[in-house]
Structure formats: structure tokens, C-alpha cells
Amino acid sequence: MKALLFLLxxxxxxxxxxxxxxxxxxxxxxPASDAAxxxxxxxxxxxxxxxxxxxxxRVKSGSAQGWVKMLALRYDGPGETKRGDTGIAQAFNxxxxxxxxxxxxxxxxGLDEDQLAKAQPNAAExxxxxxxxxxxxxxxxxxxxxxLSAVSVPYPKP
Amino acid sequence: MTRAFILFASLAVAVxxxxxFKLPDLNVNRLLDTAKNLGKAxxxxxxxxxxxxxxxxxxRLLGAAPLVADARVQQxxxxxGRWLALxxxxxDLPWHFGVLEAPQVNAFAVPGGTIFITRGLLxxxxxxAELAGALSHEIAHVVKKHHLKAxxxxxxxxxxxDAAGSALNNVNPQARAKxxxxxxxxxxxxxxxxxxxxxxRLGVVIAARGGYDAYGLxxxxxTLQAMNASDSALALMFKTHPSPAERLDxxxxxxxxxxxxxxQPQLAERFVAETKPAR
Numbered sequence: 001m002k003a004l005l006f007l008l009x010x011x012x013x014x015x016x017x018x019x020x021x022x023x024x025x026x027x028x029x030x031p032a033s034d035a036a037x038x039x040x041x042x043x044x045x046x047x048x049x050x051x052x053x054x055x056x057x058r059v060k061s062g063s064a065q066g067w068v069k070m071l072a073l074r075y076d077g078p079g080e081t082k083r084g085d086t087g088i089a090q091a092f093n094x095x096x097x098x099x100x101x102x103x104x105x106x107x108x109x110g111l112d113e114d115q116l117a118k119a120q121p122n123a124a125e126x127x128x129x130x131x132x133x134x135x136x137x138x139x140x141x142x143x144x145x146x147x148l149s150a151v152s153v154p155y156p157k158p
Numbered sequence: 159m160t161r162a163f164i165l166f167a168s169l170a171v172a173v174x175x176x177x178x179f180k181l182p183d184l185n186v187n188r189l190l191d192t193a194k195n196l197g198k199a200x201x202x203x204x205x206x207x208x209x210x211x212x213x214x215x216x217x218r219l220l221g222a223a224p225l226v227a228d229a230r231v232q233q234x235x236x237x238x239g240r241w242l243a244l245x246x247x248x249x250d251l252p253w254h255f256g257v258l259e260a261p262q263v264n265a266f267a268v269p270g271g272t273i274f275i276t277r278g279l280l281x282x283x284x285x286x287a288e289l290a291g292a293l294s295h296e297i298a299h300v301v302k303k304h305h306l307k308a309x310x311x312x313x314x315x316x317x318x319x320d321a322a323g324s325a326l327n328n329v330n331p332q333a334r335a336k337x338x339x340x341x342x343x344x345x346x347x348x349x350x351x352x353x354x355x356x357x358x359r360l361g362v363v364i365a366a367r368g369g370y371d372a373y374g375l376x377x378x379x380x381t382l383q384a385m386n387a388s389d390s391a392l393a394l395m396f397k398t399h400p401s402p403a404e405r406l407d408x409x410x411x412x413x414x415x416x417x418x419x420x421x422q423p424q425l426a427e428r429f430v431a432e433t434k435p436a437r
Contacts, residue, residue: 121217139240148369
């Protein structure tokens with residue numbers, strides 16, 4: 001059980017993720033366009049992604065390390081170490097009932113097609129949802145605490 | 159109860175149970191007929207009708223997965239979400255944000271301003287900017303009324319003009335239930351891919367307007383891309399959305415906007431502190 005929970009808690013972003021360079025790109029010493037170029041990566045170079053920062057991702061390519069534009073990478077999906085099915089893992093989540101110690105599934109519900117089709121309205125949860133709402137003032141205060149400032153940005157054309 | 163609602167709800171009673179709201183039954187002639195005959199009679203749902211439909215759909219979604227039982231994380235997503243909604247064209251809707259107790263990786267926008275994100279998705283995020291990116295995508299769906307329009311379209315397309323005409327005065331709770339079932343099943347079928355791409359474009363902008371690093375949404379999409387595509391936690395999300403690769407390609411055309419606002423805060427520490435119980 002503990003091991004299962006542990007597995008579920010590990011973010012799958014957990015680096016390093018194997019990725020491919022989508023187009024020829026410069027490997028930079030720092031996450032900035034004007035930083036020194038460490039190496040030239042040709043299209044389809046395989047790298048390991050280590051960390052993201054703004055629009056940049058730190059990667060390892062052979063012995064070289066540096067930053068490439070985030071959108072220049074395409075992730076390959078999982079490597080050997082993180083194969084697995086987190087949904088199934090959750091479905092097999094089990095609990096022990098008190099005296100008998102029998103293992104039973106906890107009846108994990110969720111949002112798959114089947115559950116959506118069968119769902120009955122839950123008025124109590126809807127009422128609960130209403131109680132957590134933040135008004136304009138609370139939201140604005142909280143943004144200010146995070147030093148977020150609203151800026152004017154137009155929508156792009158389709 | 160207004161007339162549009164009455165029409166909306168009563169349209170449902172006139173067709174055989176299994177034909178109701180099923181898009182595969184779409185028939186172009188009937189569609190044209192419907193449009194011709196009903197075009198003038200049906201007006202856009204009012205905001206209060208939209209909110210009422212949204213509440214009923216939200217109650218169903220909560221029937222599939224309840225809220226994560228942690229007030230702190232729920233209040234957190236409401237503060238972040240409401241701030242973002244204030245940057246949208248519909249700042250004064252009764253916005254509600256909820257983290258659902260579900261292992262699946264997904265998020266949902268409900269008409270009228272209710273947004274859900276699953277624990278499975280929240281657990282894979284690393285910063286408030288990423289949360290903001292995902293919530294902004296959903297807010298964009300509400301701003302553009304993507305789901306409301308799909309529900310409307312589904313209701314109208316499944317009825318004959320005659321049936322609709324004679325149904326005008328007929329209010330029926332069963333019909334309402336069917337409408338809401340259709341609205342709920344929409345989250346299994348998905349929207350038009352174009353709506354998803356639009357929500358991505360607008361979502362990036364809404365998050366940037368809120369002062370966040372604009373790369374939050376692309377960051378979430380890359381996380382999904384790096385996951386095992388056959389992971390059952392992703393099944394519904396992948397069925398109902400274009401692939402992360404397609405979405406990232408499309409966002410690549412917004413590189414200038416993304417870069418202009420990439421220096422804004424990510425608030426990774428605040429995110430980790432506030433969401434700990436749900437991760």
C-alpha cells in the first residue's frame with residue numbers, strides 16, 4: 001500500500017525525460033537567447049530533458065548540457081523506468097477492513113466514460129463547491145500576494 | 159422559467175428514447191429543416207439559463223467524482239481561478255473551481271462558470287503558472303460557450319421541426335434529465351477539435367493577462383506528452399482532445415506571445431505548499 005501511494009505521488013515529470021530535438025537548435029549556456037552557445041544540436045538529436053524554466057528546458061546531450069527552447073523538444077513518452085499505468089494502479093488501490101483484514105477495493109470512482117454515463121447528481125457536493133468560491137476581492141488580494149500584476153494582452157487571430 | 163428553457167427542455171420528449179441527443183443519428187436534411195423552422199423561434203439561452211444548465215451538469219460530474227476533501231486546496235484553486243476569470247470577457251459569472259477526487263488526468267469546463275480539474279492532473283503539475291495555464295484553457299471554453307453551444311446543437315439536431323413546434327409549451331422534468339445527460343456525456347465525446355485549439359490560444363493569453371509565465375499551458379502539454387500514452391488515466395483526455403503534439407505545434411505559432419510573457423512569475427513554491435494534500 002505504501003509503495004503504491006509512493007508511486008502515485010511521484011510526479012511523472014520527474015526528470016530525465018527522453019526527448020527529441022524537433023529542428024536544428026542551439027544549446028545555450030543559460031536560458032536566454034543571448035546566452036553563449038554551448039553546442040549546435042541538429043534535427044532529431046536525442047536528449048534527456050532535466051528541468052523547465054519559462055520557455056526553456058535544460059537538456060543533456062551526450063556530455064554536453066545546456067538550455068534549448070522548450071517548444072523545440074518533443075517528448076518520446078516513457079522510458080523503461082516509468083512504464084506503468086497510473087489509472088490501473090489507482091483502481092487496484094485497496095483498503096483493509098477492520099477485524100477481518102480482508103482486502104477489498106475501496107470502490108474508487110473516477111472520470112472515465114463509464115462513470116460519466118452512470119453518474120447521478122450529487123447535490124451535497126455541488127453545495128460544497130459553492131462554499132469554496134472566491135470573490136473578486138479575495139482573488140485580487142491573493143494575486144497581489146504572489147506579486148502577480150494584470151497585463152493587457154490581446155487574443156491572437158486564429 | 160423562461161421560454162427558451164421550456165423549448166430547450168421540451169424538445170427532448172418528442173423523439174424515441176434512443177434517438178435522443180445521439181449525434182450519430184444526425185441527418186443533414188433534418189438539420190436543415192430544424193434550422194429553417196426553429197431558427198427564429200429559438201434564442202440563445204440567457205445567462206441565468208446557462209448557469210442553471212451548468213449547475214445540473216456540474217452536479218452530475220460531482221456524482222462521478224466528488225471534491226477532494228481538503229478545504230485549503232479547494233480555496234486555493236478558487237483564488238487562482240477567479241483571478242484568471244477576472245482577466246476574461248466574462249469576469250462576473252458565478253465562477254466555481256473544484257479539484258475532483260479522480261486519478262484520471264483531465265479538466266472540465268461547465269457552462270456558466272464551473273471548472274473542474276482532477277487530482278490526477280493537479281498531481282502532475284509543478285507550478286501555479288501550469289495550473290493557471292490549464293484553468294485558463296477551461297475558462298476560455300466558458301468564455302466562448304463551447305459546451306453550451308454543443309449542448310444546444312445536440313438538442314436541436316435530434317428533433318423534427320414538428321416535434322419542436324408542438325413541444326413549445328411542454329415542460330417535462332424527464333426531458334430536462336435527458337438534456338443534462340446529454341450535457342454530461344459531452345465530456346465523454348469531446349468538443350470539436352477547433353474548439354480545443356481555440357481554448358489553448360485564448361488560455362495562453364488569459365494566463366499571461368493574469369501575470370503568469372505564459373509557458374504554463376505548454377508545460378502541462380509537454381508533461382502529458384512525456385507520459386505513457388496508453389496509461390488508462392489519460393484515456394478520456396486523449397480521446398476528447400487533439401494529441402499534445404498537435405496542440406504544442408499549434409501553440410508554436412504563438413511563440414512571440416509566449417516569449418513576451420515568459421519572464422512572469424511561475425510561483426512553483428506557493429503551488430507546492432498549497433496543493434500538498436492533493437498531490
